Amino acid sequence: MTLTIVAGARPNFIKIAPIIKALQDKKKTGFTIDFRLVHTGQHYDKNLSDSFFEELNIPQPHINLDVKSGTQAQQTAAIMIAFEKELIENPSDLVMVVGDVTSTMACTIVAKKAGIDVAHVEAGIRSGDMSMPEEINRIVTDSLSDYFFTTSAYANDNLKRLGIPDERIFFVGNVMIDTLTNHMSHFKKPSFFDKHHLKKGGYFVMTLHRPSNVDEAQQLKRLVSKIISLSKGFPVVFPVHPRTKKHLQELNLTFDNLHYVEPQSYLRFNYLVKNAFAVITDSGGITEETTVMNIPCITLRHNTERPETCTIGTNMLVGDDPKKIENAFKILWAGNWKQGEKPQLWDGKAAERIVEHLTTLYSP
Incomplete structure (x- = not known):
């Protein structure tokens, strides 16, 4: 063959x-x-x-x-x-x-x-x-x-x-979970982890790349500003996708607790996710990884092709609705986020x- x-x-x-x-x-x-x-x-x-x-x-x-x-x-x-x-x-x-x-x-x-x-x-x-x-x-x-x-x-x-x-x-x-399982013991701490004074369970990871979230400058500004306003000063680590970097440069968005970093390798990115307080994303694949690692995940999308991450896992869809985003953070800060389970197989x-x-x- x-x-x-x-x-x-x-x-x-x-x-x-x-x-x-x-x-x-x-x-x-x-x-x-x-x-x-x-x-x-x-x-x-x-x-x-x-x-x-x-x-x-x-x-x-x-x-x-x-x-x-x-x-x-x-x-x-x-x-x-x-x-x-x-x-x-x-x-x-x-x-x-x-x-x-x-x-x-x-x-x-x-x-x-x-x-x-x-x-x-x-x-x-x-x-x-x-x-x-x-x-x-x-x-x-x-x-x-x-x-x-x-x-x-x-x-x-x-x-x-x-x-x-x-x-x-x-x-x-x-198969994504095969890779996660095989390499979890080899995750690597990024070089900036100590520089930004990150502590296990004491920071957010954020990723944004979908056109609906990043291609319109004011929409991107609203989303990032809203998340920072709800973060209670926790560091927000933002590996910037090439698609998003251009728009962020035009906006000149800066906050004391917002840390822009380069796209991370697999082992370094998942080290960040595994040790985060929560993840904010518009990615589908990351919602699978957070489900298996039992990390709260707030997804800035109105729909998902992976509904099991919501029904069984740790994912919550909030779209770009400010009230839904606020409610997700309210649940998170209250310590009432759902405990995820691994989907079948x-x-x-x-x-x-x-x-x-x-x-x-x-x-x-």
Whole structure:
């Protein structure tokens, strides 16, 4: 069996790491499987890509398509052109895509037009929000894929409603949690931790990158100012996404307890999360990690493709509503935040299950 694994952005790297390890372990048992790792170059900042390969023991990609940034259409087209050439030069039995970034959708389209099967890891999740580019990526990818590896019963149900037969849906758990479980003991304290006098349970971590929160200057200013006003002087550590940095520079937003830092590597960022009082974010993946680490998470979104983080985990959706944000902080400061539980099969073994299914599907 020849497998092509596609990774393009930070969340992808976190998800492919345990899958590659499980493939390498399976190969040692005698199963004939060769994989080719393709990095599309969608994320090209060192802290958003290269460091993840180093820290998570991911082998260097066989090729980097080096597409970099552009409009949605430009980036999608560049990935498709480069990936088509890659598949012509290196034929594959199966293309595996992960998550919901532009690379996921673009490489799925190319593979299917080339007559190659596609397996989608983290299939079936939906926010219902068509203003999110990721939602469009999910819908297109799932409409074309052949095999669906899912994280939750919610995702399974979404796929079944699309008419996907049960025998093509594999409920395996969450590979992001595999990586978290495998590396939690290796988290690294960032160099600025002591400089900013951070103490365990005595600071907030904040991340913002969604266009609805950061692209309009006054909206970004309102959100950041509101959070600072509710923080009671606790340090707020803000790793600034490249998308957000430009807008913050224009606003010149400064507060004594607000600390802007560079994007962090996986091990350093999760050290911050694990030791935080709470996290404020608009990311989907971070809500999964906070759920497993039992850290309160306030999400500045009106919807989520990961509802289990709210129903079972530690996540609360507040959107950009000042009253909802205030209420979340009121609960937090009162010590009444809900205690999270791990969703079903978020046990660190999802990648092993994926590889077992591949073994069955592609046994000679």
